[in-house]
């Protein structure tokens with residue numbers, strides 16, 4: 001049984017062909033392309049049409065490589081960003097990037113409508129300016145609310161791509177669950193939030209669960225692409241949900257780090273936990289596949305390195321990611337540390353200066369070579385993971401036994417080892433194409449090839465090479481952690 005999976009990250013997209021023979025899942029990347037937010041007159045956008053073109057290109061290549069019609073295709077991407085469909089079925093708005101400044105410009109006004117606290121207790125989502133709700137509120141406050149009245153449907157990126165393939169308008173559950181407009185009790189849109197923020201309920205599409213069929217490619221689209229018509233399956237369309245689905249274990253006390261542009265560190269829980277501590281530490285409760293919930297914290301992640309790389313490229317030197325990691329590996333430990341989630345690091349641009357300024361502000365030596373900058377970032381990320389792990393342990397009341405690094409960030413072998421050292425836990429790395437792998441699992445479930453997530457995870461454990469890192473140098477890391485804690489804001 002062959003399937004196509006499409007995964008869009010904030011720095012790249014990929015299409016994979018997967019084949020399940022009843023025991024093993026084998027996968028092959030058949031198309032990849034770069035992705036990045038585009039700044040025009042101080043607004044940040046995604047090149048949605050380019051993304052769509054790469055999807056169709058990937059489907060064409062996938063069908064050719066499959067040597068027949070694949071059973072289905074599944075689409076996942078980062079969350080929150082959306083397009084609005086007008087009365088004629090067209091895409092009316094550009095797809096903005098979640099880092100766009102319009103939310104920061106309107107922050108005070110937005111949280112006057114409903115406070116951060118009230119919002120968190122309403123559905124447990126993290127308070128973040130990138131949430132769909134906050135983007136919509138900013139649109140209204142900047143005078144674009146008429147679009148919400150006039151347009152027919154809001155669709156998140158994977159749902160938007162599915163719509164252009166099938167003509168069907170749905171809101172996939174895992175994406176809806178992180179929009180800050182979802183209600184757990186009814187598994188539907190939250191009428192209280194919609195009314196307070198004046199979001200017309202008709203704008204939001206019916207919710208569809210992962211592992212079900214979202215539609216069939218229209219004849220026109222199939223002809224346009226030049227492929228046979230095939231099913232589009234709703235997978236865990238939030239890439240993090242798909243990545244977590246691909247955990248190669250059924251161990252209940254394992255933590256995961258979905259590692260890419262962001263590092264999403266968390267655990268799976270059987271029921272949402274929303275309390276003073278999840279509010280205080282801004283821990284998110286998000287919907288997962290297989291009836292699970294994802295309790296996690298966003299850590300700034302490899303974005304910091306991606307942005308440094310870009311700075312070096314602008315200055316005339318192109319470093320491969322692995323090259324930077326190798327340079328960092330040769331540097332001395334714990335010269336300077338940063339809080340990776342300091343708000344200074346959120347927006348694109350000028351990352352080297354921002355790190356330099358942070359070190360000056362906190363009285364630490366200023367890094368002056370690529371290796372030193374990356375060392376600072378990697379050690380700081382590893383220490384932030386420890387803070388997240390300990391915070392989750394306190395809230396959940398159990399010890400996290402192991403950490404699984406999922407996604408492309410697992411290629412960073414230095415960070416894998418530093419994570420084991422900082423957290424004092426065995427770190428398991430893989431699958432590196434976790435979102436795509438989890439995407440395949442939900443397609444297999446929809447096709448009836450697997451019965452449940454546990455079974456799917458056993459298949460992944462059999463089919464994937466998992467690298468193992470054991471903790472080292474515990475005493476030095478404990479000391480560094482003591483200092484690191486002094487850098488965190490008081491609420492942490």
Ligand SMILES: C[C@H](O)[C@H](O)[C@@H](O)C(=O)CO
Pocket residue numbers: 009010077078079080098130238239240262264298
């Ligand atoms: C804003 C981020 O995209 C989001 O929190 C994260 O969950 C994600 O989707 C990572 O790709």
